[in-house]
Amino acid sequence: MCTTCGCGDTELVPVELHEKILAGNDRAARHNREHFLEAGVLVLNLMGSPGSGKTAVLEATARAAAGKGWRLGAVSADLATDNDAVRLSKAGIPSRAITTGQACHLDAELVHRSLHDLAWRQTDVFFIENVGNLVCPAIYDLGQAANVVVLSVTEGEDKPLKYPTMFLAADLVLISKCDLLPHLDFDMGKLEEALARVMPNPRVLKVSARSGEGLEEWVAWLEKRRLEHGLVGKIAGLAGHTHG
Numbered sequence: 703m704c705t706t707c708g709c710g711d712t713e714l715v716p717v718e719l720h721e722k723i724l725a726g727n728d729r730a731a732r733h734n735r736e737h738f739l740e741a742g743v744l745v746l747n748l749m750g751s752p753g754s755g756k757t758a759v760l761e762a763t764a765r766a767a768a769g770k771g772w773r774l775g776a777v778s779a780d781l782a783t784d785n786d787a788v789r790l791s792k793a794g795i796p797s798r799a800i801t802t803g804q805a806c807h808l809d810a811e812l813v814h815r816s817l818h819d820l821a822w823r824q825t826d827v828f829f830i831e832n833v834g835n836l837v838c839p840a841i842y843d844l845g846q847a848a849n850v851v852v853l854s855v856t857e858g859e860d861k862p863l864k865y866p867t868m869f870l871a872a873d874l875v876l877i878s879k880c881d882l883l884p885h886l887d888f889d890m891g892k893l894e895e896a897l898a899r900v901m902p903n904p905r906v907l908k909v910s911a912r913s914g915e916g917l918e919e920w921v922a923w924l925e926k927r928r929l930e931h932g933l934v935g936k937i938a939g940l941a942g943h944t945h946g
Contacts, residue, residue, distance in 0.1 A: 730811045733814065747844050749840065754853060755879055773825045774828070775820060776796075777830055783801070848927060856886065863900065870902075874906075875897060875906045877890075880910045890908075
């Protein structure tokens with residue numbers, strides 16, 4: 703059970719206390735966001751189930767974006783290991799692990815503390831690879847510019863309907879492991895219909911870290927978000943940095 707949000711026992715954390723926790727988290731998230739904007743770094747919250755392919759997508763992203771000269775960075779959350787952070791570092795994405803113990807999600811303060819040990823200001827795109835979970839991570843703002851959910855074809859077509867909060871919070875859904883489609887009894891149309899039912903403006907890309915399918919479109923999406931984020935950062939800079 704997550705000892706932070708009480709997701710395993712609805713009576714453990716009263717609604718009033720839960721709201722106070724989220725208020726504190728939101729303050730920390732605003733703190734993070736101000737710094738990210740000031741530095742001109744695009745920060746993405748990458749979420750998805752355990753085994754959905756989040757780390758593999760990031761490894762493939764490093765390869766696909768190699769010619770663009772982007773400086774990438776990441777923190778990678780896990781309950782007990784640094785395995786994914788090690789993988790990302792080997793792929794050319796300087797990374798640090800955040801081990802959460804029993805917590806099934808990251809919060810803004812955990813992210814903030816992890817930044818002290820990283821040269822994140824020197825990056826162009828910074829990924830927050832959240833704990834593998836389709837529930838709690840969607841609730842916590844971390845200061846990111848956008849939410850990306852990785853959903854593998856091996857998980858079935860009904861996950862958006864079972865976990866609507868996660869997909870409602872998503873700016874983009876990456877349907878991963880598409881190279882496996884010939885070997886699965888999977889209906890892409892049903893998945894797209896489910897996403898359309900829970901996302902106001904569904905934005906979906908089909909990708910495969912193994913074959914490279916869809917990675918060009920994914921990198922193009924990142925490039926567009928970088929340009930948009932840079933403009934927002936300039937406007938914020940002209941307004942002055944009010945954070946103390």
